[in-house]
Each structure stands twice: as structure tokens, then as C-alpha cells.
Amino acid sequence: MWWYYLESYWLYLVVVGPALLFAIGAQIKVKNNFNKYSRILSSRRITGAMAAQQVLSYYGIHDVRIEQVSGRLSDHFDPRTNVIRLSDGVYNSCSVAAIGVACHEAGHAAQHAEGYSPIKVRNAIIPVCNIGSTLGIPIAFVGLFFGSDALINIGLALYSLIAVFQFVTLPVEFNASKRAVAVISQMNILSEEELVGTKKVLSAAAMTYVAALATSLANLLRFIIMFGRGRRK
Numbered sequence: 001m002w003w004y005y006l007e008s009y010w011l012y013l014v015v016v017g018p019a020l021l022f023a024i025g026a027q028i029k030v031k032n033n034f035n036k037y038s039r040i041l042s043s044r045r046i047t048g049a050m051a052a053q054q055v056l057s058y059y060g061i062h063d064v065r066i067e068q069v070s071g072r073l074s075d076h077f078d079p080r081t082n083v084i085r086l087s088d089g090v091y092n093s094c095s096v097a098a099i100g101v102a103c104h105e106a107g108h109a110a111q112h113a114e115g116y117s118p119i120k121v122r123n124a125i126i127p128v129c130n131i132g133s134t135l136g137i138p139i140a141f142v143g144l145f146f147g148s149d150a151l152i153n154i155g156l157a158l159y160s161l162i163a164v165f166q167f168v169t170l171p172v173e174f175n176a177s178k179r180a181v182a183v184i185s186q187m188n189i190l191s192e193e194e195l196v197g198t199k200k201v202l203s204a205a206a207m208t209y210v211a212a213l214a215t216s217l218a219n220l221l222r223f224i225i226m227f228g229r230g231r232r233k
Contacts, residue, residue, distance in 0.1 A: 019218035023211035033204045037097035037197040048090040048102030055106035055183045064109045077108040100198035107176035118171040129165040132158035166213040173209045177202040
């Protein structure tokens with residue numbers, strides 16, 4: 001079976017390798033942009049927490065709390081508790097990077113408050129996607145072992161849900177950033193010059209989700225090729 005592992009290794013390098021390089025590059029760009037624009041303070045000295053609160057007020061949201069959490073870029077909105085959690089480098093920071101990140105998370109809170117359709121779809125498929133990511137490939141291998149095309153197809157279909165989840169995530173993330181930029185501009189939270197830096201931070205962050213989708217599709221293609229060859233052996 002040594003040939004099988006060698007073939008799998010080369011498939012991984014050729015098919016998944018470029019997507020992984022893209023993902024690594026996207027992560028590096030996020031860190032570089034965040035570090036760069038974390039050093040540029042807003043002229044109005046509004047903190048990330050204050051900016052997020054302004055976004056919530058803009059959308060008429062009054063039941064969402066804003067809390068500080070430890071970690072770096074661990075910012076997120078938790079719809080189960082209606083809490084926006086901002087990391088140490090965002091909550092009290094007046095930088096244009098921090099304000100962009102905080103307002104982005106407030107944008108997610110606005111999506112939930114309005115019942116934004118893509119986020120409803122994403123939340124609905126999470127349980128099935130978790131099953132697919134855990135059991136999809138094992139089921140396909142069982143099908144290959146027993147020579148069952150049906151099991152192989154079921155396993156690959158389950159595994160493909162990972163890519164579906166990443167695809168549905170794109171409009172959710174892009175829309176949250178769009179909301180953030182719009183409110184920052186309309187409420188003059190940042191000047192036009194400062195907003196340029198915020199847009200660069202959010203655009204770089206958005207590319208990480210594009211990279212995640214590309215990596216998921218590349219892995220799916222790799223497994224399709226592997227199992228397709230396995231059926232013929």
C-alpha cells in the first residue's frame with residue numbers, strides 16, 4: 001500500500017498546497033495590517049467598545065452587552081448570550097484597526113437582530129456540517145474497503161458540507177464589514193483618511209474566509225480524486 005500513501009502525499013502537495021499557501025498569506029496579511037493600523041489612533045479617541053456601542057445604537061439594539069476578553073484577535077459575537085466579546089487589543093484601544101474589528105462584530109449583532117437570511121442558513125447547517133467533517137471521510141473509506149460506491153458517495157457528500165458552510169459564511173462576513181464601514185462613515189466615528197486603514201484591515205480579514213473556502217474545495221477535490229482512483233484499483 002506504499003504507493004497509495006505516496007500518491008496521497010503528492011495529491012496533497014499539488015491540489016491542496018496552493019490553497020494552503022493562499023491561506024497562510026491571508027493570515028500574514030491580516031496580522032500585518034492589524035499591527036500597522038493598531039499604531040494609528042483615531043482623532044476622536046473613540047475606543048473599540050465605544051464604537052461597537054455606536055453601531056448597536058444605530059441599529060436600535062439595546063439588549064447586547066459588550067465585554068472584554070483575553071487573547072489576541074479573539075473578538076466575536078455570541079448570539080446565544082447576546083454578547084459582543086472584544087479582545088484586550090480592541091476593547092480599550094482607540095486605533096483605527098480596533099474600531100474596525102469592534103464595529104464588524106457589532107455588524108454581526110445587527111445581522112442577528114434583523115434575521116439576516118445567510119446567517120440563519122449558516123446556523124441551521126452547523127450541526128450537519130459538524131457531522132460531515134467528522135464522519136464524511138471515514139464513511140468514504142469504509143465504502144472503499146467494502147467496494148460500496150454508495151457509501152463513498154455518501155461520505156464525500158457529507159464532507160462537501162464543509163465547503164458549503166465556508167461558502168455560506170462569505171456573505172455573512174462581507175456583510176458585517178459592509179455594515180461596519182457604513183456606520184463608521186455615517187456617524188463620523190473615523191475621518192475619511194482613517195477609514196482607509198479600517199477598510200484595509202477588514203478586507204484582509206475577509207480574505208481569510210475566501211482562503212478557507214479555497215482550502216475546503218481543494219481538500220474535497222483531493223478526496224474525490226483519491227476515491228475515484230481507489231474504485232478503479
